[in-house]
Amino acid sequence: MPSQFLYIIDILGTIAFAVSGAFLAMDRKLDIFGVLVISFATAIGGGTLRDILIGNLPVGWLQNDTTTIVIFCTAIVSIFFAKHLKKLSTTLFLFDALGLGLFTIVGIELGLTKQFGMGICIALGTITACFGGVLRDVLLNQIPLLFRKEIYAMGCIIGGLIYFLLRKIHLPHDVITIVCILIIFFIRLLAVRYKISLPQVYDNDNKK
Amino acid sequence: MPSQFLYIIDILGTIAFAVSGAFLAMDRKLDIFGVLVISFATAIGGGTLRDILIGNLPVGWLQNDTTTIVIFCTAIVSIFFAKHLKKLSTTLFLFDALGLGLFTIVGIELGLTKQFGMGICIALGTITACFGGVLRDVLLNQIPLLFRKEIYAMGCIIGGLIYFLLRKIHLPHDVITIVCILIIFFIRLLAVRYKISLPQVYDNDNKK
Amino acid sequence: MPSQFLYIIDILGTIAFAVSGAFLAMDRKLDIFGVLVISFATAIGGGTLRDILIGNLPVGWLQNDTTTIVIFCTAIVSIFFAKHLKKLSTTLFLFDALGLGLFTIVGIELGLTKQFGMGICIALGTITACFGGVLRDVLLNQIPLLFRKEIYAMGCIIGGLIYFLLRKIHLPHDVITIVCILIIFFIRLLAVRYKISLPQVYDNDNKK
Numbered sequence: 054m055p056s057q058f059l060y061i062i063d064i065l066g067t068i069a070f071a072v073s074g075a076f077l078a079m080d081r082k083l084d085i086f087g088v089l090v091i092s093f094a095t096a097i098g099g100g101t102l103r104d105i106l107i108g109n110l111p112v113g114w115l116q117n118d119t120t121t122i123v124i125f126c127t128a129i130v131s132i133f134f135a136k137h138l139k140k141l142s143t144t145l146f147l148f149d150a151l152g153l154g155l156f157t158i159v160g161i162e163l164g165l166t167k168q169f170g171m172g173i174c175i176a177l178g179t180i181t182a183c184f185g186g187v188l189r190d191v192l193l194n195q196i197p198l199l200f201r202k203e204i205y206a207m208g209c210i211i212g213g214l215i216y217f218l219l220r221k222i223h224l225p226h227d228v229i230t231i232v233c234i235l236i237i238f239f240i241r242l243l244a245v246r247y248k249i250s251l252p253q254v255y256d257n258d259n260k261k
Numbered sequence: 262m263p264s265q266f267l268y269i270i271d272i273l274g275t276i277a278f279a280v281s282g283a284f285l286a287m288d289r290k291l292d293i294f295g296v297l298v299i300s301f302a303t304a305i306g307g308g309t310l311r312d313i314l315i316g317n318l319p320v321g322w323l324q325n326d327t328t329t330i331v332i333f334c335t336a337i338v339s340i341f342f343a344k345h346l347k348k349l350s351t352t353l354f355l356f357d358a359l360g361l362g363l364f365t366i367v368g369i370e371l372g373l374t375k376q377f378g379m380g381i382c383i384a385l386g387t388i389t390a391c392f393g394g395v396l397r398d399v400l401l402n403q404i405p406l407l408f409r410k411e412i413y414a415m416g417c418i419i420g421g422l423i424y425f426l427l428r429k430i431h432l433p434h435d436v437i438t439i440v441c442i443l444i445i446f447f448i449r450l451l452a453v454r455y456k457i458s459l460p461q462v463y464d465n466d467n468k469k
Numbered sequence: 470m471p472s473q474f475l476y477i478i479d480i481l482g483t484i485a486f487a488v489s490g491a492f493l494a495m496d497r498k499l500d501i502f503g504v505l506v507i508s509f510a511t512a513i514g515g516g517t518l519r520d521i522l523i524g525n526l527p528v529g530w531l532q533n534d535t536t537t538i539v540i541f542c543t544a545i546v547s548i549f550f551a552k553h554l555k556k557l558s559t560t561l562f563l564f565d566a567l568g569l570g571l572f573t574i575v576g577i578e579l580g581l582t583k584q585f586g587m588g589i590c591i592a593l594g595t596i597t598a599c600f601g602g603v604l605r606d607v608l609l610n611q612i613p614l615l616f617r618k619e620i621y622a623m624g625c626i627i628g629g630l631i632y633f634l635l636r637k638i639h640l641p642h643d644v645i646t647i648v649c650i651l652i653i654f655f656i657r658l659l660a661v662r663y664k665i666s667l668p669q670v671y672d673n674d675n676k677k
Contacts (some may be wrong), residue, residue: 078408086415087408100316106517108526110316115381173531187608192395194404196610200503202496207502286616294618309522318524323589335497400603402612
């Protein structure tokens with residue numbers, strides 16, 4: 054049951070990220086192939102980097118046709134939804150926030166199966182959740198949003214810490230998973246709703 | 262014999278890509294070391310990503326001094342050819358198109374030796390052929406050409422599909438290889454000659 | 470003893486690079502999380518790429534909590550030093566030059582334990598030393614400094630060649646290490662002091 058649950062989480066997160074990648078790529082006027090690649094990179098970028106770093110090779114999506122098919126179909130559907138993009142901006146954002154929570158937990162759980170400590174597990178969760186967006190931004194030639202705006206990765210880290218806290222008090226696994234996904238989801242929601250950002254740290258005189 | 266044939270393909274493709282990388286780097290006024298690195302990244306980027314994704318480590322060019330030497334010499338020769346750059350733009354383009362076909366097949370064949378299915382093999386072929394150019398563009402700080410202009414990767418995908426079709430009808434291996442390389446080569450030629458692009462998919466009101 | 474020596478080298482190099490990454494990220498007005506990530510990427514980027522290319526997985530910093538903790542603390546300290554940034558620009562540069570030498574030797578020595586030849590070892594050393602900076606620049610959306618300004622990687626290559634020369638004449642290992650680190654350090658110093666650059670190689674008429 055838990056592994057099946059994890060599987061559904063994975064598919065849902067993949068769809069959420071593929072949609073957000075496709076929408077941003079269309080916004081930048083890429084051609085259809087470009088939209089497909091950015092959609093793909095956004096959806097599997099985080100998991101791929103995590104798999105490479107821990108030596109889980111071939112990487113997940115090569116071992117699993119479902120992921121590839123899901124992303125492909127999502128990207129195609131996204132392209133046909135393009136005209137409705139503006140109306141869907143809230144949905145797009147909810148997708149993204151949900152994916153953020155989902156992937157963080159997937160990364161943490163994979164780290165646990167590999168016997169890594171808490172710090173590394175949370176780092177792996179954050180990488181899984183956030184690196185797809187970083188890769189998307191690098192490919193689209195902009196400084197990753199992640200580094201500039203609103204609380205994003207910080208939500209993953211907080212959610213990850215709570216995951217290990219709840220684990221200490223022996224809550225059922227599925228409860229922990231759902232609670233943590235929702236926590237990360239709501240941190241992201243609140244951060245955007247109330248425009249909460251991390252402080253910038255810079256020197257006033259050394260601009261470029 | 263076929264493996265020897267594959268080997269020559271590999272060298273030729275490497276030269277073609279190293280030249281195109283070096284020329285673009287010189288166009289951007291990098292110093293000699295920068296030209297060498299971009300030339301190298303363009304030539305081995307696709308194969309390196311493919312090797313990492315499938316866990317074929319150490320990656321190919323670490324196991325094979327020939328590749329490194331070939332790229333190094335190609336980059337040096339390219340630098341001395343710099344003054345003749347403009348006269349060679351057609352040659353440069355032909356090199357690039359040939360490399361595109363060559364690397365696609367190399368990637369597909371490696372996928373087959375690892376028992377991957379058709380879809381994954383074609384994806385690996387396309388990554389092998391196209392990712393060097395993506396890496397080059399990311400390092401040179403521009404949105405990858407691949408995502409914006411003309412049919413490029415689509416030729417690899419079509420060539421890959423035809424590879425598996427010809428394989429079904431049991432043509433000799435070397436014939437299949439040559440035919441598919443030429444198909445990808447001519448798709449690229451025709452795409453540039455007649456300025457055939459994939460349609461863009463975008464929303465008119467959400468520019469940035 | 471030598472392995473302990475290598476370990477201290479690794480820590481010192483990590484600190485040097487984390488500082489330089491954090492300072493550049495603050496200069497670009499990233500938020501705290503962005504500064505942490507860029508600091509981290511600069512410090513472990515080179516070693517991570519090296520580990521991935523040679524299949525040394527999980528990559529080093531996942532197997533070693535010390536690295537992660539050192540970078541984290543360094544980044545935090547760097548953030549609080551931000552106001553003193555300008556006064557520290559010389560120190561920052563010395564840190565960077567020292568890290569350059571340190572990491573080159575770490576990379577070469579790892580290559581030797583894996584039985585690679587001289588050329589590959591020097592390439593691995595140069596990747597270890599320089600790729601963190603390339604990754605930093607790619608994430609900050611600028612053409613890597615490495616490719617444009619002053620002798621940087623060339624110092625690593627020269628230092629690497631001297632490493633193998635000294636090894637031929639059977640000097641003690643620690644002496645070789647220190648001498649080569651200092652050579653790379655001083656090449657960098659002299660290059661910046663006297664503004665020595667590699668020649669650019671380009672075509673005058675094909676600008677962009």
